[in-house]
Amino acid sequence: MDTVILAAGEGTRMRPLTADRPKPMLPVADRPLLEHTIEAARSAGADRIILVIGYEGAAIREHFGDVWDGLPIEYVEQSTQDGTADALQVASQELDDEPFAVLNGDGLYDPQSLRAVFEAGPAVGAMRVPNPSQYGVLELSEDESRVTGVIEKPSDPPSDLVNTGAYVFPGEAVDWLDVAESERGERELTDVLDRACESTTVAPVEMDRWLDVGRPWELLDANEWLIGERSRAVAGNVHPGADLQGRVVVEPGATVRHGVVIEGPAMIREGATVGPNAYIRGTTLVDRNAQIGHAVEVKNSVVMAGASIAHLSYVGDSVIGPDVNFGAGTVVANLRHDDQSVRVTVKGESVDTGRRKFGCVCGPGAKTGINTSLNVGVTLDAGATTNPGAVVRRD
Known part of the structure; x- marks a missing residue:
């Protein structure tokens, strides 16, 4: 499966650690964070990686090259960071009409759980957390068998199941990327997920472990793991x-x-x-x-x-x-x-x-x-x- 990994952002929440490098290249154990994400994707079934790069993208190209440990790597550049849906639209030039996966480049994913997401597609990785109002919370059907939408950081969460930023979209999703700007002034991938939920059945796949590494103390969490x-x-x-x-x-x-x-x-x-x-x-x-x-x-x-x-x-x-x-x-x-x-x-x-x-x-x-x-x-x-x-x- 082609797997798009979003790694173009400036990582402003991780400042000042990202003053001279992209956030996905921060160290976790013996390698950059992004390398763990790519390895998890390969273990889950990815046979080609499409990296969306932008801020300090040369460091990512230099580290991974065109082939990383036998896995082909393609690069597309998001010249202006206009949101995750915009990043996917930039990557869509490399996609055909087959199902594809999308991952956040600053996420750590349990490989076995990620494989379950890949195999269940169309699907979104989900995890139950004690503080769902800090995340994008999934809205579910009455029997919780399908995702009906996602709400960003709601004060009254409809569930404790949150979006982990791991998606499998059907091939036709490349035609659903022209979403409007959100209140944050960005084109959001979650709006593409909403369109997928309207057009097909999207399964929530609970993951055993996942970590969003967006702020400095979460780099400690990642290394502890x-x-x-x-x-x-x-x-x-x-x-x-x-x-x-x-x-x-x-x-x-x-x-x-x-x-x-x-x-x-x-x-x-x-x-x-x-x-x-x-x-x-x-x-x-x-x-x-x-x-x-x-x-x-x-x-x-x-x-x-x-x-x-x-x-x-x-x-x-x-x-x-x-x-x-x-x-x-x-x-x-x-x-x-x-x-x-x-x-x-x-x-x-x-x-x-x-x-x-x-x-x-x-x-x-x-x-x-x-x-x-x-x-x-x-x-x-x-x-x-x-x-x-x-x-x-x-x-």
Whole structure:
């Protein structure tokens, strides 16, 4: 089945992590998010991938090429991001009159569940969630055997079954793409789904697992899922005085020095250095060529490629962008004293992360002076700096 994957957006809700790359190329375990999506699509039955690219699309082309691990890849460019229906219309030039699938490039899908969606087409992937008003909620027939429509973020949800952004459309759906702009000023794929529901039977297929990776803390969720599934594999240079406990992956070319304690699940990637005397716990990714130095503790965080947390620092429940440098003694707070969940500013609005513990988000190339303190939920923009001894209470 031809599978269209939408990967053109700017990822503004993921800023500043997307300042220099498209959101689908952010790291999840040992590969970009988009690579997991493509792999799930292939496992589900895709025999050709059509990638809709736009913002920083060259990075996607360079990574995947025209064939990825034997799977043909075609590219179409959405020059202006006018919505998901517009993205599909751009891709329709590559489609024939056969059924086709559409996936969001920032979604993680359980491969077995995705296969069930592919086999049930016309269909939409669905999942029951405790907070449906935060999603597009599916409207169902009385016996719940078919989808009749979708309502975006309703205050009074008609069900707890939400749209996961996984679709199988009949071939004639390429003639249904001329939908009007929504209230958001975009042409929405959900309006195409509404047309499909009017013209044919669309089955809701419940998925066992799915994750929308749209905001920085959801990158932690994604890594917790996929690193958590990895088996122990130690292939790098590990000092005999280091203590690796549980499901720890140390890739070839990584170095773990004397006195280090790593409590898995954790992944230390090629070229990364940990220690001496560092402590890694929770589900933590130390990406390629990152450095975790002497007496540094990192808990349940993503430390991206080339970042350096070299001396006497604490980083908890945080997302540290590429080439960030923390001065000695930088400490991240990750817990509110009132025990409320941490809030983060996303596109100018204060958003509840749903996490009791969440630290900071640091954009590419940010640098802190020695003894900087970063409060819960703060963001450092790409290239931002702090003075020695700074206490950062706001973005």
